[in-house]
Amino acid sequence: MFDEIVNRKGTSCAKYDALETYFGYSDLQPLWVADMDFKTPDVINEAIIKRAQHGVYGYAKPSTKTYNLVKEWMHKRHSWQIDTSWISFCNGVVPAYSAAIEALSEEDDEIIVQTPVYFPLFNSIKNNNRKIVRNSLKENNGYYTMDLEDLKNKITSKSKILVLCSPHNPVGRLWKKEELEELAKICLENNLIIISDEIHADLVFDKFTPMASLSKEISNITLTLNSAGKTFNIAGLNCAYTICENKEIKEKLDKELAKRELNSINVFGFTALEAAYEFGEEWLEELKIYLKKNIEFTKNYLSKCNSKVQFFEPEATYLLWLNFKNTGLKHKEIKNMLFEKSQIALNDGRSFGVEGDSYFRLNCALPTSELEKGLSKIVTYF
Template identity: 85%
Template structure:
């Protein structure tokens, strides 16, 4: 099922139909936007079709079943016991993140991000007139760890929030329990709210630990953001949720969600979430096997081709953090060769922070034959 090639052009698809807008070329193989070139599972499509046959698409709201399915999913997949009263639904993880910044900080306050990191996290901070503080990750032969000493040195009286990307996008780390506990301890000591973006939590190849599941103390300072969007390739349905045990934090967050009118999820978003979390586990396990196979295939392909392009296999996600430093080319030269010669659209590493110089992010969630075709173009040029 994952080998099926689906033509997404002309479907208002950002990944394909916005190529010329973003890159200046329309004839590129798009391996950039973080959605998958696989059909959404039938169990979700069937549920949406059944709901559509009702014929009326009025305002929607979550039911007790919706809340309970999120609760059960967290317990089954991540051994995290939550209460349905901790859940708030919203129409996107990034909008929720932006709302949290507004709710818990003032203009000029500092928000700490662990770079290189998903670039909308920068934009939301800047657009809310807050200050970005970079706590760069440490890199050793492609493996990234948190720089705890640097974090301690960066915290000031103006620091209010630490943003955790877990699993991390783009470097693919699944943070260990010990790493998260140490981070949580520092945040407790310095009265920092943790906003934990866990949208890739289901797409992991090792044990994942939700930040707020570590202890009552850490849960009390953590706002978790999540969605079935990445897991089941339904990001366009804009159905997300926040989880927060602390009643005061949740109440303040909910007020901001209401203020910004972000709580209205469309009827198909709720329909898709319920179908995914009730019936989607088998499909998810098959997906993870295919993704792992594509990751291994990419690694072997680059090695056999004696390519100077390198990457370390990620512990999560279908996003590969490609290192082009061995080519000896400047970042601009690499980018131009990718676009003009290889005809491949990748995410520019610099958009994830200054640490992304000579790096580009590749999305390998596509049929293997298409992946091989794209890799062949890359190794031919580099």
């Protein structure tokens, strides 16, 4: 089923139909936006069709079943026991980022981010008139770790929030329990709230540890952001949720979500989430096998073709952090060649932070035959 080529052009699809808007070219092969070129699982499509047949699409609200399915999913998939009272629904993880930053800090406060990192976060901080403090990850032969000594040196009396991307986008790290515990210890000692973006938590190739699951003490300072969107390719339905045990933090967030009118989800968002968490596990396991094969295919293909492009195999996600440094070209030259010669659209590494110079992010969640076409365009010129 993952080998099927689905034509997404002309469907108001950002990945395909917005190429000229974002890149200035309309004929690029799009391997950029972090959604998958696979059909959404049949169980979700069937649930949406059944709901549509009802014929009335009024205002929706989460049911007791919706809350319980999120709770059960966290326990079953990640061994995390939560209470349904900790859950709040919102219409996206990025809007939740912005609302949380507004709710949990003041203007000119410092928000610490571990760069390179998911780029919409920067705007969420800037647009709320907060200051970005970069705690750059350390890189060694493509493998990234947290620089906790640098973090300690960066914390000031104005530091209020640390944003954790777990698993990490774009570098693909699946943080170990010990790494998370060390990070949390620093946050506890310095009264930092942790906003943990765990939207890729299901797309891991080993055991995932939710930050808030480590201890009661850590849970009390952590706000978790999540969604079934990435996992089941339903991001366009804009149904996300937050999890927070701390009542004060949750109340502040809920107030901000309501103020921004971000807590109203369309009926198909709830329908899709329920179907995904109730019936989607088998599809997810098959997906992960396919993604792992695509990652290995990419590594072997680049090696076989003696390409100068390198990447460290991600421990999570379907996003590959490609390193073009060995080409000897400057970042702008690489970018121009990708667009004008290779005719391929990748995410610009610099958009994730200054650490992304000479890096570009490739989405490998597509049929292997199409992935091979894209890779052949890369190796022809790199």
